[in-house]
Amino acid sequence: MDLSTLNKEQKEAVTTTDGALLVLAGAGSGKTRVLTMRIAYLIEEKKISPYEILAITFTNKAAKEMRERVSSLIGAMAKNIQISTFHSFGLQIIRENCNLLGYDHNFVILDSDDTLTVIKRILKDLNLDPKTYNPNAIKNKISGCKNELMTPIGYERFATSDFEKVVLEVYKRYQKTLKQNNSLDFDDLLVLPIELFKEHPEILERYQDRYQYVLIDEYQDTNQAQYILSKMIAYKYKNICVVGDPDQSIYSWRGANYRNILNFEKDYKNAKTILLEENYRSTKTILEAANSVIKNNQGRKEKNLWSSKGEGDKITYYRAYDERDEAFYIIREIKQLLNRGIKEKEIAVLYRTNAQSHIFEEEFLKANLPFKIVGSIGFYSRKEIKDLLAYLRLIHNDKDNVSLMRIINVPKRGIGLKSIQNLIEKADKEGTSMYDAITSGKEAAFKNTIEDLKRVSENLTLTELVDKVLDTTGYRQELESEKTLEADIRLENLEEFKSITRAFEETYGVISLEDFLLETSLISDVEEYKDEKDRISLMTIHSVKGLEFDYVFVTGLEEGIFPHINSLMDKGGLEEERRLCYVAITRAREKLYLLNARKRMLFGKDQVNPASRFLSELDPTLIEAKQKEEPVEVKLDEKEYLHEEDVNYEVGEYVYHDVFGMGRVVEVSNTLVSIAFKAGVKKLMKNHKSIKKVEAE
DNA sequence: GGTTAGAGTATCTTC
DNA sequence: TACTCTAACC
Numbered sequence: 001m002d003l004s005t006l007n008k009e010q011k012e013a014v015t016t017t018d019g020a021l022l023v024l025a026g027a028g029s030g031k032t033r034v035l036t037m038r039i040a041y042l043i044e045e046k047k048i049s050p051y052e053i054l055a056i057t058f059t060n061k062a063a064k065e066m067r068e069r070v071s072s073l074i075g076a077m078a079k080n081i082q083i084s085t086f087h088s089f090g091l092q093i094i095r096e097n098c099n100l101l102g103y104d105h106n107f108v109i110l111d112s113d114d115t116l117t118v119i120k121r122i123l124k125d126l127n128l129d130p131k132t133y134n135p136n137a138i139k140n141k142i143s144g145c146k147n148e149l150m151t152p153i154g155y156e157r158f159a160t161s162d163f164e165k166v167v168l169e170v171y172k173r174y175q176k177t178l179k180q181n182n183s184l185d186f187d188d189l190l191v192l193p194i195e196l197f198k199e200h201p202e203i204l205e206r207y208q209d210r211y212q213y214v215l216i217d218e219y220q221d222t223n224q225a226q227y228i229l230s231k232m233i234a235y236k237y238k239n240i241c242v243v244g245d246p247d248q249s250i251y252s253w254r255g256a257n258y259r260n261i262l263n264f265e266k267d268y269k270n271a272k273t274i275l276l277e278e279n280y281r282s283t284k285t286i287l288e289a290a291n292s293v294i295k296n297n298q299g300r301k302e303k304n305l306w307s308s309k310g311e312g313d314k315i316t317y318y319r320a321y322d323e324r325d326e327a328f329y330i331i332r333e334i335k336q337l338l339n340r341g342i343k344e345k346e347i348a349v350l351y352r353t354n355a356q357s358h359i360f361e362e363e364f365l366k367a368n369l370p371f372k373i374v375g376s377i378g379f380y381s382r383k384e385i386k387d388l389l390a391y392l393r394l395i396h397n398d399k400d401n402v403s404l405m406r407i408i409n410v411p412k413r414g415i416g417l418k419s420i421q422n423l424i425e426k427a428d429k430e431g432t433s434m435y436d437a438i439t440s441g442k443e444a445a446f447k448n449t450i451e452d453l454k455r456v457s458e459n460l461t462l463t464e465l466v467d468k469v470l471d472t473t474g475y476r477q478e479l480e481s482e483k484t485l486e487a488d489i490r491l492e493n494l495e496e497f498k499s500i501t502r503a504f505e506e507t508y509g510v511i512s513l514e515d516f517l518l519e520t521s522l523i524s525d526v527e528e529y530k531d532e533k534d535r536i537s538l539m540t541i542h543s544v545k546g547l548e549f550d551y552v553f554v555t556g557l558e559e560g561i562f563p564h565i566n567s568l569m570d571k572g573g574l575e576e577e578r579r580l581c582y583v584a585i586t587r588a589r590e591k592l593y594l595l596n597a598r599k600r601m602l603f604g605k606d607q608v609n610p611a612s613r614f615l616s617e618l619d620p621t622l623i624e625a626k627q628k629e630e631p632v633e634v635k636l637d638e639k640e641y642l643h644e645e646d647v648n649y650e651v652g653e654y655v656y657h658d659v660f661g662m663g664r665v666v667e668v669s670n671t672l673v674s675i676a677f678k679a680g681v682k683k684l685m686k687n688h689k690s691i692k693k694v695e696a697e
Numbered sequence: 698g699g700t701t702a703g704a705g706t707a708t709c710t711t712c
Numbered sequence: 713t714a715c716t717c718t719a720a721c722c
Contacts, residue, residue, distance in 0.1 A: 059712075087712045112711085130717095131705095186712055253710065353709050375711090409698095416698045522712065542710045564709050580710080603707070604713035 013274045014038045020268030021241040026305040027586035028281025040073040050080040054211035058218040062546050086226045090189035106397040107182045109521035122173045141167045146187035147223045147255035182399045190225035208236035219244035223255035250580050283312025290585040292619045297575045313591045314624040320597045327363040346550040348537040352562040374539040384490040391469045396513050398435040411478040462501040541584045552588035557596040558609035581614045649673050658690040
């Protein structure tokens with residue numbers, strides 16, 4: 001194996017295979033390279049079976065990328081390595097042992113919306129006002145308990161205030177409800193394996209023997225449950241390698257404790273520590289900018305990150321008039337980059353909150369720039385998709401009261417709140433699920449529909465089942481008769497859902513409903529299934545962690561936005577925002593753009609925010625500032641690039657596009673048209689002037 | 698039981 | 713702004 005491309009420290013990190021190893025890897029120091037090479041080294045040089053390696057990443061995206069990169073080193077064997085997130089690893093353990101844990105194999109996983117619904121329901125049962133007892137706050141508190149491995153009984157002695165006592169009561173009921181519904185939440189995916197291992201040491205030992213080599217990425221972001229879980233698995237052989245960077249710890253709000261990484265040397269007595277301090281990613285300018293910001297955090301271990309790359313371009317700071325102007329500037333700049341031959345996939349636009357993405361989405365669409373929004377304003381949280389999934393889940397697990405309540409009256413069947421309340425009480429009295437409690441009335445017709453679907457589901461592919469559900473429930477019909485733009489989009493999304501099920505069927509052959517539901521429950525983003533290469537990425541800073549781009553635009557650098565208003569109260573929160581800023585800056589390889597707006601629409605009101613403090617922390621010599629003092633005429637006037645009258649297309653029609661060349665229409669909706677170009681399928685505005693119809697010969 | 702209007706509130710980040 | 717929830721009507 002060729003290790004000659006690695007520096008001394010990297011090489012050491014790759015070849016120190018036995019025992020505990022801590023790799024403190026600064027941003028861009030080749031961390032992923034080390035991890036993937038290490039796995040390849042274990043297999044090729046140390047002759048470790050791929051089955052004996054467990055690699056944990058933080059996101060699905062990172063897991064996917066790691067597998068690809070290992071695969072390019074060692075080929076097909078890579079698919080036998082367990083590379084997954086903590087949550088999907090936990091899910092796997094639960095699936096392999098669900099009977100011991102007291103769950104039926106057809107359990108379902110509730111997402112955070114579902115959990116919130118359950119909590120609201122419980123508050124209602126307890127006759128508590130959700131205004132006094134904020135359901136979201138309760139949810140977070142319960143999740144916090146679970147991540148600290150605190151059961152309701154354990155929480156009892158901490159619950160002293162009135163609010164905490166309510167949380168305790170809700171927590172107790174919440175656990176009971178989940179169990180009754182044969183369902184789990186995200187936190188259970190970590191908690192249950194730990195419980196299992198505590199009660200059944202022999203099972204733990206099986207996993208310890210199975211995974212003799214453990215690697216964990218982004219260790220600074222592990223919470224207590226994840227920390228304990230990894231410790232348990234690695235306890236017997238102690239071949240554990242953790243990689244991380246305390247300066248990039250940005251998940252404390254969900255229980256991550258960056259001290260886990262600082263305490264590693266205490267946890268493993270003979271642990272070896274390797275520092276990776278050479279940055280291969282960014283120009284000196286970018287790196288210095290990152291350093292000048294992060295050094296304002298107190299109580300951090302000083303690092304000496306350096307780059308052998310050149311100075312590079314200065315950082316561009318643009319102070320826009322408002323958020324639209326911010327988008328316009330980015331679009332103008334990107335167009336210039338593209339003209340210079342820069343690829344779309346090398347450009348990223350970052351923001352602090354998902355809400356900021358709207359304006360970019362809108363303007364990018366108008367400007368005809370190909371983009372993808374990566375992140376959690378997910379496809380899967382759309383109403384129609386959640387409804388469809390609720391049907392599928394109920395077909396799969398009729399104990400799932402949450403799903404049942406969601407769709408028993410969607411589309412309208414004349415089953416109102418009163419009937420549902422009655423059903424809940426009946427089920428409660430008889431000690432059954434709501435589904436089983438149905439015996440008569442309009443509800444019985446609904447039950448019949450589900451029974452039919454259950455029956456046919458055994459002989460249909462997943463995609464066929466989806467169609468069947470939409471047809472027999474009348475869901476599709478209802479949307480079709482609406483004839484509104486909104487209904488149109490919903491129908492389009494349901495079609496999109498089928499393209500996902502189809503993709504699954506292509507990858508796995510026949511996929512069972514069970515596998516599909518579990519597989520998708522951990523993925524919030526359709527983009528993770530697609531692999532379109534040449535698009536500009538728009539995403540939150542949290543989702544961009546672990547990725548890198550040549551050109552990076554960091555937007556919304558305003559007090560109240562970034563740093564976010566909720567973080568200004570305490571020092572810890574502010575320091576986490578600063579780490580977030582550090583992560584954002586260090587994503588860029590070649591050039592960094594920093595932007596903010598003088599005035600921004602927030603909750604329907606204009607707000608004027610001062611520039612972010614992070615900007616003033618930057619060394620001014622690294623920056624070239626531009627700003628717009630006065631509001632100017634909107635340059636990208638719609639008339640300039642849109643036809644006034646509607647243009648219509650038919651599937652199969654040929655068109656010519658100013659940038660993408662010849663293409664063929666593959667899909668048409670009310671406002672958009674999908675066209676297959678040589679460069680791939682693009683979704684464009686129908687009325688855009690850059691598209692011209694071409695008569696077929 | 699369904700519909701609608703008006704009020705109230707919220708978005709911070711994710712598996 | 714945009715969404716959700718509630719109360720009062722039909």
